[in-house]
Amino acid sequence: MDRIRIGGGRPLNGQIAISGAKNATLPLMIASLLSAETLSLTNVPNLADVNTLSRILGNHGVDVTIAGKRAGESPDHGRTLRLSAAEIVDTTAPYELVSRMRASFWVLGPLLGRCHEARVSLPGGCAIGTRPVDLFLDGCRALGARVELDGGYVVASAKGGLKGADYVFPKVSVGATHTLMMAATLARGRTRLINAACEPEVSDVAACLNKMGAQISGIDTPELVIDGVERLHGTSHGVLPDRIETGTYAMAVAATGGDVYLTGTRADLLESVIEVIKSTGTQVEATNDGLRVSRNGAGLKPVTVSTAPYPEFPTDMQAQLMALMTLAEGDSQITETIFENRFMHVQELARLGADISLDGETATVHGGPSLNGAEVMATDLRASVSLVIAGLAASGETIINRVYHLDRGFERLEQKLAACGADIERLTS
C-alpha cells in the first residue's frame, strides 16, 4: 500500500492549479443515465472515485471514454469524459459496486426517472457516520414510486413513470437533492423540492441538466422547481472548480506560511471558508482567476466555527481547519453538525503532538506553537488531507499510511505541493 512521506517545516510558495470538483463530477456522470445521447464532461479530475464510478455506470450500460490530451495541453486542464447511455442494460446496482462508493447509490433517481424501475443496494455506513437514506426513499415515494426494501436492496418502481409533486426535505441532503432533482426531470408535471441543498455542486448539476433539455428553476436557492420533460439530450459541460481542494491548499499555506496563487478557481464558491482563514490572520485575496493566499511570520489566531450546509462552513473542510488550529495561539472550538462521527482525525493529529479534547459534537483545539512529525494513518478522504497539512507544518518527518483515501479526492497532491517547495513524496510498495 502506498504511503506519503513529508519533511515538514517548509513554507509553500508558487502556484497551484485547482482541479474540477469531485463532488460535481460524480453526480454529473450519474446524470448521463438520463439520456440516450452523449454527455461530454470537461475539466474532469483524474481521481480514483471517477474511475470507480465509470465501472459502476458501465454495469448499467453506459459507455464511458476518456479523451486523451492534445499535444501541448498541460495536465492542469483536466480530462474530457464522454458518457453514452444509449441503452440501459441493467437497472440493478449490486452491493459489490455500491459498497465501493457511496455516491453510486444516487443512480436510483435517474434509473427510476428513465426506466421507471431500479434495484439499488443500500450503501451501508462509513468512516464518517451512519449516513441513512430515508430522505431518498421518502422523496421517491412522493414522486409516486413504490419503494420497498428487500435483502439489503432498495427496490423502486413507478409504472407509467414518476409524477411531479412537492417534497419538503426534513433535513438538507446533498445526495438526496441530486437524486430527486434528476428523477424529477423526467417526471410528468411539476416537482418542487423544498429545503433542497444549495451546494454549488447541486447548482452545477442543475445547470448541466438544463443544457440537456431539463426545465429546472430556482437554481442556487433552497426551492428547486422542476417541470418534467419527455426526454433529455446530450450536451457538453465543464465541471466547476473544486472549492474543497481550493480551501485545503489555502489552509496548507496558512499552516506553513508562504505565498501561493491558487488558479482556475473562484472565491465566490467558498466565502465562508475564506472568512475563517482571514480571521486567523492569513491574507486571502480574490483575483480574476482564483485566490492568492499568504502568511508571513505573524502567529495564527484561534477561531470558533460550526459546520453547516452551504453557504455556511462545510463539513468537508472541518478536518483541515482542525489541523490548522493545532498551530494557533490559543483555544479554538470546532463543532461538527453534519456527520456524527467525523472526528477520526483527532487521534491521528494527537500522534503529531496536537492537544484536542472532544465533547460530543464539539472539539476544543488547544493550539500550540509546534507539531512533531510521526507515523499516522489516513481514515477518510478529508481526514487524510488534514494529516498532510499537519505534516507540512510539523518539524521532522511524517509518514501517512493508507493514502488510497487521498487518491479518491485529491488529484496529483504530492506534485502540486512539491511544486511549491514542499518536501513530499509518495512511497510506493
Ligand code: EPZ
Ligand atoms: C455529500 O455527501 C458529499 N459527497 C460529502 O462529501 C459531504 O460531506 C456531504 O454531502 C455534506 O456536504 C458527495 O458529494 C459525493 P448529505 P452526502 O446527504 O450527499 C443525513 C467528501 O469528503 N441524511 O448531504 O452523502 C446524513 O446522514 C464527502 O467529499 C439523512 O439523515 O451527504 C448527514 O447527517 C464525504 N438521511 C446529513 O443528512 C438521508 O436520507 C447530510 O448528508 C440522507 C442524508
